[in-house]
Amino acid sequence: MNMNSEGRPTRPEPADAVAESWTGNKALMLEEALIFEIGTTASTGVDVETPPAVRSRLGGLDRNREIGLAGLSEPQAVRHYTRLSRQNYAIDLGLFPLGSCTMKHNPRLNEKVARMPGFADIHPLQPVDTVGGAFELIHTLGEWLCKLTGMPAVAMSPKAGAHGELCGVLAIRSALEARGDAREVILVPESAHGTNPATAAFAGYKVEDIPATPEGRVDLAALEARLGPDVAGVMITNPNTCGLFEPDMKRISDAVHAAGGLVYCDGANFNAIVGRVRPGDLGIDAMHINLHKTFSTPHGGGGPGSGPVVFSEALAPFAPLPFVEKQGDHYILIEEETAEDHHASSFGRMVAFHGQMGMFTRALAYMMSHGADGLKQVAEDAVLNANYILRSLDDVLEAPFGKGGPCMHEALFSDKGFAEGFTTLDLAKALIDEGYHPMTMYFPLVVHGAMLIEPTETESKETLDQFIGALRSIVARAKAGDPSMHQAPFHAPRRRLDETAAARKPVLVWKEPEQAEAAE
Numbered sequence: 001m002n003m004n005s006e007g008r009p010t011r012p013e014p015a016d017a018v019a020e021s022w023t024g025n026k027a028l029m030l031e032e033a034l035i036f037e038i039g040t041t042a043s044t045g046v047d048v049e050t051p052p053a054v055r056s057r058l059g060g061l062d063r064n065r066e067i068g069l070a071g072l073s074e075p076q077a078v079r080h081y082t083r084l085s086r087q088n089y090a091i092d093l094g095l096f097p098l099g100s101c102t103m104k105h106n107p108r109l110n111e112k113v114a115r116m117p118g119f120a121d122i123h124p125l126q127p128v129d130t131v132g133g134a135f136e137l138i139h140t141l142g143e144w145l146c147k148l149t150g151m152p153a154v155a156m157s158p159k160a161g162a163h164g165e166l167c168g169v170l171a172i173r174s175a176l177e178a179r180g181d182a183r184e185v186i187l188v189p190e191s192a193h194g195t196n197p198a199t200a201a202f203a204g205y206k207v208e209d210i211p212a213t214p215e216g217r218v219d220l221a222a223l224e225a226r227l228g229p230d231v232a233g234v235m236i237t238n239p240n241t242c243g244l245f246e247p248d249m250k251r252i253s254d255a256v257h258a259a260g261g262l263v264y265c266d267g268a269n270f271n272a273i274v275g276r277v278r279p280g281d282l283g284i285d286a287m288h289i290n291l292h293k294t295f296s297t298p299h300g301g302g303g304p305g306s307g308p309v310v311f312s313e314a315l316a317p318f319a320p321l322p323f324v325e326k327q328g329d330h331y332i333l334i335e336e337e338t339a340e341d342h343h344a345s346s347f348g349r350m351v352a353f354h355g356q357m358g359m360f361t362r363a364l365a366y367m368m369s370h371g372a373d374g375l376k377q378v379a380e381d382a383v384l385n386a387n388y389i390l391r392s393l394d395d396v397l398e399a400p401f402g403k404g405g406p407c408m409h410e411a412l413f414s415d416k417g418f419a420e421g422f423t424t425l426d427l428a429k430a431l432i433d434e435g436y437h438p439m440t441m442y443f444p445l446v447v448h449g450a451m452l453i454e455p456t457e458t459e460s461k462e463t464l465d466q467f468i469g470a471l472r473s474i475v476a477r478a479k480a481g482d483p484s485m486h487q488a489p490f491h492a493p494r495r496r497l498d499e500t501a502a503a504r505k506p507v508l509v510w511k512e513p514e515q516a517e518a519a520e
Contacts, residue, residue, distance in 0.1 A: 253283025
C-alpha cells in the first residue's frame with residue numbers, strides 16, 4: 001500500500017481484497033443498465049395529450065406496434081448517456097496508441113473556429129451567393145493540400161479515406177478509358193492498407209498481391225516482373241503499414257508509368273512525412289489524405305469524415321464534380337461538365353453535396369496555426385516519438401523490422417518470446433487494466449501476433465515513459481506465464497468476452513427477460 005505524507009492510502013488494495021458493492025458501482029465508475037431496462041415502456045418523460053385522429057399519409061407504412069423504448073425523464077436520459085461516456089476511452093483521457101489510426105489531440109482552437117457563425121450553421125441547399133466565404137475556405141484548404149503534396153489538382157468531395165481511394169481509382173479508370181486502354185489488374189503490395197484491395201475490387205479490377213521483402217518493403221523486382229499491358233496501376237501505402245518508408249517509391253512509379261499504368265498512393269500515413277516529402281515528387285498520380293489523421297479533425301465514431309484526393313497532371317482532367325474554382329475575385333462551384341477546358345473529362349459526381357464543412361474548417365485552422373514550419377515539425381516529432389517507443393521496447397519485444405534502421409510514425413512488434421499459450425490478445429487485455437486502450441493488434445498480417453503502436457507527435461516524453469513502463473511490466477508477465485493474464489481485464493466495466501461466440505452468435509435485439517427465456 002502506497003502512503004502519502006499524511007498516512008492516507010494513495011492506491012487501493014488489490015482487487016481481491018475489495019468487497020463488492022451492493023449497487024455494482026465502483027466509486028465513481030458507475031454501473032449502468034441498458035436503456036431498455038431503465039424506466040418502463042408504459043411511462044414517458046413528458047406529458048403529451050393524445051392527438052386527434054387524422055388520416056394517415058404514410059401510404060400503408062404506419063407503425064403497427066409499440067416502438068419498445070422505455071420512457072425516460074430528462075435526468076434519467078442525461079445520466080444514462082453520461083455514465084456510458086465515462087466507460088469509453090478517449091484521446092482526452094490519455095495516450096491512444098492505435099497504430100495506423102493516428103489518434104492525435106484535436107486542438108480546441110479548431111473546434112472554436114468550426115463553431116463560428118457562417119461555418120457551423122451552413123446548409124448545403126443555401127443559395128450560392130450566400131456561401132462565398134465557405135467556397136474561399138474550401139479553395140484555400142485545397143491550395144494548402146496541393147502545395148504540401150506537390151500535386152496540381154485536388155478533389156475535396158470524398159467523405160473518407162476509402163471513399164478517397166475509390167475516387168482515385170475511378171479517375172485512373174477514366175484516364176485509361178479515355179485513351180482506349182482496357183486494363184484489368186491493380187497490383188497491391190502486402191504492406192498496403194486493407195481497404196486498398198477492397199477498393200480496387202469494388203471498382204471492377206482484379207487484384208494481385210506483390211510480396212514484401214524481409215525488410216518489410218515492396219519487392220521491387222517482383223513488382224517489375226509482374227508489370228504488363230493488363231496492369232492498370234498499383235495501389236501503394238507510403239509510409240507503409242509496417243511503419244516504414246518505401247525508399248524505392250520513385251523507381252516504382254517510373255516502372256509503372258513505363259508499363260502504361262498509373263500510381264495510387266494511400267495517404268493515410270501522410271502525418272509521418274507532411275512538410276518533409278512531397279508525394280508528387282515521387283511520381284504519384286493520385287493520393288487521398290485523411291484530414292482526421294494528418295490535420296487533427298475528429299476521428300471515428302461514425303461522424304463526419306473527409307478524404308480529399310490530390311491528382312497529378314495526368315489525372316487532373318478526370319477529377320470528380322463538384323469542385324470550387326476561383327474566377328477573378330470570386331469563387332464558384334463547378335457542378336456540371338462543360339464542353340470547354342478541363343471540365344468535360346470529369347468522371348462525374350461521387351456525392352450529392354460537395355463535402356464536410358466542419359472538417360474543412362478544422363483542418364485549415366490546424367494548418368494555419370502551425371504554418372509550414374510547424375507542419376514539418378509535426379512529422380519530425382511523430383517520427384521521433386515512434387522511434388522512442390521502438391528503441392525503448394525492442395529489448396523485450398521482437399521488432400521484426402526494427403533492426404534495419406529507424407521506423408517512421410509507428411513501431412511494429414510481434415508476440416515472439418511469450419510463454420506458451422500467451423498471445424497478443426492477453427497483452428492487450430492486461431493493458432486495459434493499466435488504463436490504456438490497446439494498440440492495433442494482429443495487423444499488419446505480414447507479422448505474426450502483430451502489435452502496431454503509433455504515439456503521434458502530441459504525446460510528451462513523460463506520457464510515453466509511463467506507457468513504456470506499463471507495457472514492459474505486462475511483457476514480463478507474458479514471458480513468465482502469469483496465468484492471471486488469461487482473465488484480464490479485471491478493472492474494466494466489463495470482463496473479457498468470448499469474442500468468437502459474440503461474432504458467430506450476436507444478440508442484436510433486446511428482449512424482455514421472460515421473452516428471452518421463452519426463446520431459449
